[in-house]
Amino acid sequence: MTELQLKDKTYIASTYNRFPVDLVSGKGSLFYDANGKEYIDMGSGIGVTAFGACDEEYVSAVTSQLNALQHTSNLYYTSPCATLAEMLVKKSGLKKVFFANSGAEANECAIKCARKYAEDKGVLGSVIITLEQSFHGRTITTLSATGQDSFHKNFLPLTDGFKHVPKNDLNAIKEIAKNQPVSAVMIELIQGEGGVICLDKNYVLELYSYCKQNDILLIVDEVQTGNGRTGSLYAYMNYGILPDIVTTAKGLGGGLPIGACMLGEKVEETFTFGTHGSTFGGNPVCSAGAISILNRLTPEFLSEVNAKSELIFKTLENAEGVESVSGMGLMVGIKTKKPVKEVVSYCIENGVLPLIAKDKLRLLPALNIPTSTLKKALGVILNALK
Template identity: 40%
Template sequence: MSWTPSRADFDTYMLPTYAPQNVIPVRGEGSRLWDREGREFIDFAGGIAVNALGHCHPRLVEALKAQADKVWHLSNVYTNEPALRLARWLVEHTFADKVFLCSSGGEANEAAFKLVRRYAHDMHGEHKQKIISFRQAFHGRTFFTVSVGGQPKYSQGFGPVPGGIEHAEFNDLDSVRALIDDQTCAVVVEPIQGESGVRPADPEFLRGLRELCDQHQALLVFDEVQCGAGRTGSLYAYMEYGVVPDVLTTAKAIGGGFPLAAMLTTDEIGKVFVVGTHGSTYGGNALASAVGLAAMETIGSSEVLDGVASRHALFRRHLEALGERYGVFSQVRGKGLLIGAELAEPYAERGRDILEASIEEGLMLLVAGPGVLRFTPSLVITPAEIEEGMVRLDRALARIAG
């Protein structure tokens, strides 16, 4: 039976957890996509910071095809070469000694939160189980991760939330001092809060968290699911801040579009995760790991990382000019190619309208809540594609302003 799916079919067959745009892309190359009618779109969304090397990057396609003829999946009853190669690469290029591979950022954070509690339990006793996170944080969609995340809308209506979690104010070290004590097992923070509007941490704030954790024998967890893997222009954002966490979670860009994530930690902390304490059926999947290694080797090259700063400057220059022209942005912020443009009055609640106008003009972008436009394009998007995308955004904003 011949059948061409439509946007209306989403409402028929899929749970209504999303409200996707009407466009259905069917082909991508680099930072451009095409729908069934051949309409072209420039991609400033990057799959929400996933497609760090764009669509169908030749090196990733080659890695996928080569591994597809070998082994796809074994489960963790066995191991496989691609998983070991990826884990070794991550260890050699970060602070970590040990890696846990899984399939999503939520899984990586779930593993991290279980790890810090298990470590505190085994090293200090049952009383040390409090996790401090931050309001407006986002750490995933499992029940534990939405509870640690500081946005109640994601946990309300699902019954009692896990206990032992408290929320401080992001970039407010005094609010952490008021909560942290000898019962605290960990402080969990995004170096750049993405979901809540692309808000970078102040360097002194992260340094202060490191000091407080050391004083109270608590672990410091960096959630770099969105801001990691080259997004800021360093391999991981902690490298720019000069603050080394005890645990780091990474996903999105690490697979270049293939579902992949990892939790990184040290030998000392990782020793409490003995056989049977945690697991993932798909963790270390051979196909995902092969693609992930190709993605990280490419992202980690000086050619890619060194190019992020100039692309950031080009984005910022255009966004600030558009903000002045239409009075639409009150602030442009972020690091590297994780950029947020906060909408000024009277546009503050019209993020979705701008997305829809942009699609009509052939541009894909994101929001972070109703009041911030979010830009997470490929790290290798060309300057010409940035220029063309900004022309299309200009036309979209003219529609809204007009």
């Protein structure tokens, strides 16, 4: 164990099982450890650093705001926060934005909004339906929304008012709605932490119509799938739907903490003065970084993301040691024949840093990873899989 690893283990709460790599610097999709060893980053901080490490445009946007004004609280107006909200609204088709600091907080906001929407209609005791194998965050309420018992263990009692149903099963939702009011259905279009599993397109379209017909809010959690990750600006755009609420975080901030809960027409006026808030939400430095990222997620750039996605799928589908490949865009899950931990150890030894989701190898590279770097990483991964 290195000195750093020992210090970390001594002083930091034991919630993480870090890979034995001490990172000190990075540029684009390359990281360097304390001994100068180079790694290709195939995880981008779990889908966060959309343009890689220390991207010049991003650093310049963030540092110029840092030099101008780093924080004001939400008691005053600042341009980056309002400009980012305007961009999100115009690009998404939703109507208003609440800024938070993380994915979990963006989801907390969506949950509060759905509850208040129901109460404003005079409906008390409504529930929010989420899917089994979903992941919506680590706060007690977003854990309660998360449809995985393994995350609930040790943390009872959870927040009331959530029901979990199997994915791709609209009847299960209809059955619940027969017996009690449902304020919202909350889904990830691709379950990231659940193992990179895409929902069936027909199910999504039927669920969308069903929610519309029954005045049930459709909340799409795009914390992981948003901001270009799936090859569209937001994953719901791949389905031709417009959810009532979209939450996002991760890639939006490019490495600084920001979450956004975007509110559609039905709920644009649901929050009123004092019904929600955040000290840091919409912080000017994080917002300036997010603006620079959103500005670069152009259709031309997203078509490059899709080309790289195709390269990954073509390389890995039917490759030796691969059972199946799932996902969309640059959010890829690989069911490996070998135990996934063995595959990851080989990769790390050979200078590639992938992720794991459940029993799958998971790739979430920076959206601008150079094709040559991506090919090099895929070469190592192919060897690891054999």
